[in-house]
Amino acid sequence: MEKLLNLLKSNARLTNAELAVMLGKTEAEVAADIEKLEKDGIITGYTAIVDEAVYDPNSVTALIELKVTPQSQSGYDDIAKSIASYEQVESVRLMSGAYDILVSVTGTNIREVSRFVAENLAAIDAVQSTATHFLLRSYKVNGISVTADEKDERGLMFP
Amino acid sequence: MIDYSKVLSPAIVNMKPSGIRKFFDIAQQLEGVISLGVGEPDFKTPWVVRREAINVLEKGRTSYTANAGLADLRKEAARYFSDRIGVDYDPTNEIIITVGGSEGIDLCIRSIVTAGDEVLIVQPSFVCYCPIVTLCGGVPVPIETKAENEFRLTAEELRSKITDRTKLLVLPYPNNPTGAIMRREDLEEIADVLRRTNILVLSDEIYSELTYSGKHVSIASLPDMRERTIVINGFSKAYAMTGWRLGIAAAPCELTSQMLKLHQYAIMSSPTVSQFAAITALRECDDDIVKMRDEYDMRRRYLVDAFNKLGLDCFTPQGAFYVFPCIRSTGLSSSDFCEKLVYRKKVAVVPGNAFGECGEGFVRVSYAYSLSHLREAIKRIGEFLEELKNGTLQ
Numbered sequence A: 001m002e003k004l005l006n007l008l009k010s011n012a013r014l015t016n017a018e019l020a021v022m023l024g025k026t027e028a029e030v031a032a033d034i035e036k037l038e039k040d041g042i043i044t045g046y047t048a049i050v051d052e053a054v055y056d057p058n059s060v061t062a063l064i065e066l067k068v069t070p071q072s073q074s075g076y077d078d079i080a081k082s083i084a085s086y087e088q089v090e091s092v093r094l095m096s097g098a099y100d101i102l103v104s105v106t107g108t109n110i111r112e113v114s115r116f117v118a119e120n121l122a123a124i125d126a127v128q129s130t131a132t133h134f135l136l137r138s139y140k141v142n143g144i145s146v147t148a149d150e151k152d153e154r155g156l157m158f159p
Numbered sequence B: 001m002i003d004y005s006k007v008l009s010p011a012i013v014n015m016k017p018s019g020i021r022k023f024f025d026i027a028q029q030l031e032g033v034i035s036l037g038v039g040e041p042d043f044k045t046p047w048v049v050r051r052e053a054i055n056v057l058e059k060g061r062t063s064y065t066a067n068a069g070l071a072d073l074r075k076e077a078a079r080y081f082s083d084r085i086g087v088d089y090d091p092t093n094e095i096i097i098t099v100g101g102s103e104g105i106d107l108c109i110r111s112i113v114t115a116g117d118e119v120l121i122v123q124p125s126f127v128c129y130c131p132i133v134t135l136c137g138g139v140p141v142p143i144e145t146k147a148e149n150e151f152r153l154t155a156e157e158l159r160s161k162i163t164d165r166t167k168l169l170v171l172p173y174p175n176n177p178t179g180a181i182m183r184r185e186d187l188e189e190i191a192d193v194l195r196r197t198n199i200l201v202l203s204d205e206i207y208s209e210l211t212y213s214g215k216h217v218s219i220a221s222l223p224d225m226r227e228r229t230i231v232i233n234g235f236s237k238a239y240a241m242t243g244w245r246l247g248i249a250a251a252p253c254e255l256t257s258q259m260l261k262l263h264q265y266a267i268m269s270s271p272t273v274s275q276f277a278a279i280t281a282l283r284e285c286d287d288d289i290v291k292m293r294d295e296y297d298m299r300r301r302y303l304v305d306a307f308n309k310l311g312l313d314c315f316t317p318q319g320a321f322y323v324f325p326c327i328r329s330t331g332l333s334s335s336d337f338c339e340k341l342v343y344r345k346k347v348a349v350v351p352g353n354a355f356g357e358c359g360e361g362f363v364r365v366s367y368a369y370s371l372s373h374l375r376e377a378i379k380r381i382g383e384f385l386e387e388l389k390n391g392t393l394q
C-alpha cells in the first residue's frame, strides 16, 4: 500500500494498468487497493498541483495564524468549519503552539486578501488576533518539487 | 619536433577507446536529446553523508589516511561484508579502501596477471576488464553469455574456456549492461568447476545492493571460495556516490598485501573526506538504499513491460539499473539502431556490442532516470519503431 500511495502522491494520473505493472500486481488488485484507500478515507481526493504564480502572476497566497478562544461546546470545530466554508480558503488546520488555527488563502491581489482577513477572519468574535504572512515563493508542494527541473549534470552516456 | 609515436607506450597507443565514444559525440552535438545512457544513479547522495563531508571539511581533516584507508571505515566495511554476504574479512589486513570499484579492479588484475596468462571475462560486461588485462600482457578470453540463459554464466560455458594458462575469472554480477544476476545455485555450479583449480575469481559486486529478487549472493561465501576470490564493491551505485570515488576491495591477506603495494605507490590513500563520509553511509544509510532500490524496481518493471509491448523482447533483469532489450526484430544492427534513434527521435541508448561482441543485437537502457523521463523516452522509441515499420522514418 505504501508504494501505491507514494506512486499516486507523485502522479495521481498513472493508470491502473501502469500502476499494476510497476507494483507487480494485477490491475484488479490495484483497483481494489485504491478503492480500499478511498473507502478508508486515506485517499481523500485527487487534485492538480497548480503553480498559481505561473497561472496568474498577480495572485497572492497568504498563511494566516489565528489565536482563537475555544467555544464552550464545540471547542475549535465550529469556528474552523465556518472559516473553511469560504471559497477563497484553501486549507484550515488546528495547530499546537503559539497560535491555534492556520488558514491559507489565495486571492487575485494583496488588497483582496487583506480585506478578506480583516472582514471575514478578524471580525469573528472568538478570534483574538491574526498574523498574516504572504507567500513569496514555493519550492515544494505536497511532496513535489515545483521549482524548474534541476539540470541533469550527468553526461549523456557512460559505460 | 618530438615524434610522439616514438615515445608513447605501444600498449597504450593500441588500447581501443571505449565503443560508446562515437554515440556520445553524436548525442552531444544534437539539441534536446534525452538520454537513457548513463551508468550512475539519478539520486543525490543521502544528505547525512553530504553533511558529514561538510563537517569533516569544517574541522579541516584533510590529511592523507593510512594507505589501506581509515581504520574505522575498514571496520565498517568488514561488518558490511559479514552482514550482507556472510563472509568475514580482517579489517586490519584484508580490506583496501580504493578509488572507486575501478581502482579495485585495476589493483586486482595487475597484481595477478602476467604475460601469457589467460583471463576469462564474462560478456557482455563493463568495459574496463579487457584493456587492463591486455596492458598486463595477459590474454582476455571472453565467455559469451546468452539471452536464453538470462545472461547467466553456466558451468559448461566456463569449463569450455579453461586451459592450463587460465589465471583469473572476471565474474561481474549483478551485471552491467544486462541486469543479470547469479543465484546461489548458479554460483554453486561455478564454484564446483573452480574448486580444484588455482583459478582466482574477481567478483565485481558493485551493483550488489541493487538486486530485486531475493538477497545478493557472493561467490566468496560458498565453501572453499573465499580463498580464491577478490570481492570488489563500492559506494557509487549503492549510495549514489559516484563522484566521491570510493570503493572497497576485500580478499585474503596474501592477495591484499600485494594489491596494497600497488595502491600505495599509485594512489597513496583514497580521498580522505570521502572516506569519513563513507563511514556515515555504512552506518546510517541502509534505509536510503531500500528507498532507492524500491524506486528503481518500479522503473524496471515499467520498462520491461513497455519494451515487450513495443515488440522488443526484453527479459526481466534482476539486478543493477539497466534493461537490455533485443532489437534484432528491427533488422538493424545495434549501432545503426542507436544512431538512427538518436538522430531521428533524440533518444540516446548504448549499443550492446560496446560491452562485448555478444552484445550485438541488443541495446542498453538505463533506468537511473525519473519515471516521467522514462515515459517520454518510451513514447519516442514507440514512434521510432512505428516509423521504421511503415517506412516513414525520416
Ligand SMILES: Cc1ncc(COP(=O)(O)O)c(C=O)c1O
Pocket (backbone or CB within 6 Å): A159, B039, B099, B100, B101, B102, B103, B126, B172, B175, B176, B204, B206, B233, B234, B235, B236, B242, B245, B246, B247
Ligand atoms: C560493473 C561495474 N564495475 C565497476 C564500476 C566502477 O564504478 P566505480 O569506480 O565508480 O566504483 C562500474 C561503473 O559503471 C561498473 O558498471
